Amino acid sequence: MALQLVAARPTAKSRNAKTPPIPGSAPMHVLLFEEGRVKGPSLEQFLRPCQGEFQISHARLQAGTHQELSEMPSDVAVVDMPLDRISSLDAVRRTRAALPGIPLLVLTETTDEALGLQAMREGAHDCFVKSKITTSALVRAMRRTIERQKLQHVLEETRQQQARLTDEFLSHVSHELRSPLAAMHQFVSLLLDNIPGELNAEQREFLEIVARNTSELRGLIDDLLDATRAETGKLTVERACISASQLIHAVMQRYSVIAQERGLRLSNQLPFRLPAISADPQRTRQILSNLLDNACKFTPAGGEIAVTVAADENSPAFLRFSVADSGPGIPAESLPHVFDRLYQGAAVAQQSRRGLGLGLHITRELVTRHGGTIWVESQFGKGTTFHFTLPIFSVESLIAPLIRSAAAAGKKAFALITVLLTPPNGTRQPFSERFLAAAGQTLTRCTLPDVDVLLPRMDGPNQSAKFLIFASANDKGARVLSQRVQEQLQSMPEVQAEQTSLSVSTTVLRSSDIAEGSGPEELLRSIATKVQRRIEDQEGRTQNA
Amino acid sequence: MPDKRKILIVDDDKDFVRGLAVRLKTQGFEIATAPDAIAAISAARKESPDLILLDYAMPGGTGLTVLERFKSLMVISPIIVLSASDILDLPNQATKAGAFAFLRKPVDNSILMRTIQRALGDGAAAVRS
Numbered sequence: 001m002a003l004q005l006v007a008a009r010p011t012a013k014s015r016n017a018k019t020p021p022i023p024g025s026a027p028m029h030v031l032l033f034e035e036g037r038v039k040g041p042s043l044e045q046f047l048r049p050c051q052g053e054f055q056i057s058h059a060r061l062q063a064g065t066h067q068e069l070s071e072m073p074s075d076v077a078v079v080d081m082p083l084d085r086i087s088s089l090d091a092v093r094r095t096r097a098a099l100p101g102i103p104l105l106v107l108t109e110t111t112d113e114a115l116g117l118q119a120m121r122e123g124a125h126d127c128f129v130k131s132k133i134t135t136s137a138l139v140r141a142m143r144r145t146i147e148r149q150k151l152q153h154v155l156e157e158t159r160q161q162q163a164r165l166t167d168e169f170l171s172h173v174s175h176e177l178r179s180p181l182a183a184m185h186q187f188v189s190l191l192l193d194n195i196p197g198e199l200n201a202e203q204r205e206f207l208e209i210v211a212r213n214t215s216e217l218r219g220l221i222d223d224l225l226d227a228t229r230a231e232t233g234k235l236t237v238e239r240a241c242i243s244a245s246q247l248i249h250a251v252m253q254r255y256s257v258i259a260q261e262r263g264l265r266l267s268n269q270l271p272f273r274l275p276a277i278s279a280d281p282q283r284t285r286q287i288l289s290n291l292l293d294n295a296c297k298f299t300p301a302g303g304e305i306a307v308t309v310a311a312d313e314n315s316p317a318f319l320r321f322s323v324a325d326s327g328p329g330i331p332a333e334s335l336p337h338v339f340d341r342l343y344q345g346a347a348v349a350q351q352s353r354r355g356l357g358l359g360l361h362i363t364r365e366l367v368t369r370h371g372g373t374i375w376v377e378s379q380f381g382k383g384t385t386f387h388f389t390l391p392i393f394s395v396e397s398l399i400a401p402l403i404r405s406a407a408a409a410g411k412k413a414f415a416l417i418t419v420l421l422t423p424p425n426g427t428r429q430p431f432s433e434r435f436l437a438a439a440g441q442t443l444t445r446c447t448l449p450d451v452d453v454l455l456p457r458m459d460g461p462n463q464s465a466k467f468l469i470f471a472s473a474n475d476k477g478a479r480v481l482s483q484r485v486q487e488q489l490q491s492m493p494e495v496q497a498e499q500t501s502l503s504v505s506t507t508v509l510r511s512s513d514i515a516e517g518s519g520p521e522e523l524l525r526s527i528a529t530k531v532q533r534r535i536e537d538q539e540g541r542t543q544n545a
Numbered sequence: 546m547p548d549k550r551k552i553l554i555v556d557d558d559k560d561f562v563r564g565l566a567v568r569l570k571t572q573g574f575e576i577a578t579a580p581d582a583i584a585a586i587s588a589a590r591k592e593s594p595d596l597i598l599l600d601y602a603m604p605g606g607t608g609l610t611v612l613e614r615f616k617s618l619m620v621i622s623p624i625i626v627l628s629a630s631d632i633l634d635l636p637n638q639a640t641k642a643g644a645f646a647f648l649r650k651p652v653d654n655s656i657l658m659r660t661i662q663r664a665l666g667d668g669a670a671a672v673r674s
Contacts, residue, residue: 171631175602178629179558182651186564189654195571218651225631429663434640 027055028146031074031102033095034058039109040130043078046138053139061094069098075146081108081119088115089122096123103149105142125149163232170228177221184214220356227341227358230365237280237369241393241456244274244309244319251285252307255292263301266292269308276393277319278456283366284390290363291323291386298384299327317397318372318389325385330378338376339364363388396528399453399470403524406451406472415471415478416507416531419443419485422464424499430463435494442492443467446484470531475508482506507534549575550665553594555585555611556627561650565598568654582611589620596664599644601628601635612642623664627652 032043047054059069059077079095081088088108096104106119106127116127125145128138188211190196192204199207229235252268259266277284288307295305303326312320330338330345337343342357367374367388374388406414421439423429436457443454452471471481486504489495495502509527552574556562559580566576577592579585589597597615601608608626615624626639629650636647645664648657 174631175629178650179561182629183558183560183564185651186561186568190564190567193571195567214651432645432663434645437640 027053028075028142029073030054030056030142031059031069031072031077031099032056032080033061033077033091034080043080043107046130046133046135049135050139061091061098074099074102076103076105076142078105078107078142079124081106081110081115089118092119092122092124101149101153103145105145166228167232167234170225174221174225178218181214181218181221184210185218188214223356223358223362226362226365227356230362235362235365235369237283237366239278239280239370239456241276241458242279242281242284244277244321244390245270247281247284248288248307248309248321251288251292255289255296258296259305262296262299264296264299265304267304267306269306271309274309275319276458278391278393279370283370287363287366287388288321288323290359291388294359294386295323295325295327295384299325303327312389315389317392317394319392320387320389322385322387324383326383329380329382329384330376331380335376335378339374393456394528395455395470395531396524398455399528399531400524402451402453402470402472403527407523411472412510413474414509414527415469415473415481416509416534417469417471417478417482417485418505418507418534419467419469419489420464420503420505421466421489421495422501422503424501431465431500436465438492438494439465439489440467442488443469443485446481446488447471452481468531473508478506478508549573550595551575551577551592552661553577553579553585553588553592553597553622555579555582555588555597555608556600557581558600572658582614585611586614586618589615589622590618594622596661597622597624599624599626601626601630601639609638609642612639612644616643625660625664 030043030047034042044056047056057072057074059072061069077095077099079091081091092104092106104124106116106124107130108115108119108127109130111129111132116129119127125148126141128141133141188207191199191207192211226235248268248270252266256266292305292307299305305323305325308322308324310320310322312318334345338345339360341361343361344357364374367390370390372389372391374386376384376386378384403414421431423431440454440457447454447469452469452473455468455470458466458468469481469485471478473481482504486502489502489504494500509530550573552569554562554565554569554576555578556565557580562578562580566578569576577588577594579588585597585599588594597620599608599611608628612624612626623645624643626635626644626647627650628635628647639647646660648660
């Protein structure tokens with residue numbers, strides 16, 4: 001057994017008078033770590049006068065003992081620091097890692113104040129110099145540390161419970177607020193669609209005002225929820241491989257109507273070929289909509305709004321989106337605060353409806369959750385530009401871990417399996433999300449974790465869906481895998497029932513084809529380039545189709 | 546006389562059901578309604594609807610338990626789950642439990658109609674060919 005438990009040694013004479021035990025309390029379990037050469041009196045010698053109040057177990061930190069350690073009864077861990085500075089801090093760090101929830105005290109012989117502080121930075125709760133502390137002071141400190149840790153624990157539990165309750169409360173509130181809104185929306189749209197009878201012009205105008213206000217209220221509820229989710233860390237993004245240009249065009253289409261109504265010119269400048277991004281499509285739409293919303297709101301009639309996209313020169317793995325307006329601009333003193341929760345600038349404060357002051361805060365949270373950054377440039381009186389970055393979809397980052405471990409194991413060949421699912425001839429109806437999710441699950445079942453990578457689903461030509469599996473396999477392995485993929489997909493009831501056409505193609509990439517004697521990193525890059533080019537070729541064909 | 550397709554709306558919100566029923570009738574569907582889980586199960590058997598619109602939060606069991614119950618009763622109509630609730634995982638839970646789609650209330654009418662048509666497996670609206 002790696003963990004050594006040694007009975008407490010009989011100790012030398014005690015240094016101090018006995019500290020009275022707390023009546024009725026059970027003995028405290030102390031885990032004592034003595035590593036290397038320790039100097040001065042031992043912990044047992046200190047605690048000798050309080051026998052019965054403490055139960056000391058010797059423990060040793062070794063590989064594989066963490067589990068056993070965490071199962072031992074312990075109220076407090078004490079590290080008797082070895083003399084050597086480096087190994088002493090290392091002992092503290094490793095003890096902290098092994099026993100994360102337990103109060104940790106350090107005993108040392110040196111009076112080096114800096115060492116004590118460093119020990120606390122490594123996770124110790126307190127540090128005592130043996131020559132300067134008495135038994136009663138040490139016992140008191142141990143008791144207090146244990147008590148403080150218990151309180152900390154209660155506090156943390158309360159905080160988590162509070163977050164849970166807030167979340168439940170908000171879910172409930174949002175449900176109750178949205179339900180009447182859903183009924184209102186339904187009846188207003190029935191009236192606007194002339195279903196109960198023809199409306200006159202004024203009736204229509206009034207109802208359109210109701211409709212606009214209903215959807216505004218709906219947006220406010222959504223924002224309130226998102227902001228609270230951001231607070232409790234539950235704002236999530238689900239990344240997929242999406243086309244930035246398609247997404248921008250879709251959002252712009254909606255805002256061009258709004259811009260026109262307000263007498264604004266809305267334009268975009270997109271490079272001819274934009275790389276796909278790795279982002280949550282709905283959340284990306286939300287980010288862009290929030291910024292366009294603001295631009296439309298603050299730019300006076302006759303003004304201009306422009307959306308541009310470019311590679312980000314500071315971080316090549318990101319695409320930079322910018323929304324520029326010719327509005328009044330933001331005063332310099334307000335600039336650092338525009339992304340703050342509930343912040344509203346002076347221009348907003350004068351409006352009759354000021355909103356919640358959450359839009360930009362949520363926008364920043366969403367960008368950050370994608371790993372991107374958002375910032376603002378503004379010249380008072382001249383206009384404002386918001387920039388944000390989102391990660392470019394990169395095959396390299398997805399397949400990197402696989403190639404590194406495969407290349408390290410001496411593998412020389414990799415397989416690329418392309419699966420194209422096309423709806424039955426003539427329907428051209430897109431697949432349901434449910435079917436696509438089921439197909440994805442089936443493919444996941446065919447692949448081996450750590451050996452194969454299923455890339456995010458991509459849209460193929462004519463409403464088809466495309467999946468790519470990158471596998472660490474040679475010719476034979478690739479054949480077996482593609483056969484399994486074919487069989488499993490064909491056995492899906494949806495594929496049979498809907499006469500979905502299924503095509504599976506396999507390519508084997510050899511490291512010898514790529515570069516003679518290349519290392520894992522070069523191999524990774526050239527394979528990633530090949531895979532990426534293959535995806536782009538197919539996408540190019542899609543766009544031309 | 547053409548054979549109309551029937552939609553069962555399962556929802557306890559009377560106003561919402563009424564509005565939705567009017568909307569769907571104008572699109573040519575026949576409508577049946579049920580205000581709770583128990584009525585939903587008997588209506589699903591009695592009416593044999595072509596499609597079910599199911600609210601998630603209802604008295605007498607959540608939409609998910611109703612979904613499970615439908616499955617065990619071999620109800621084969623496609624089911625679209627609607628909910629005003631914000632529980633993040635709900636769309637996944639619903640589709641995993643066999644729902645055709647999940648839509649959040651208030652739902653845009655064009656999205657609802659498109660989803661219904663897709664669930665019915667054709668572009669030809671309410672009348673069976």
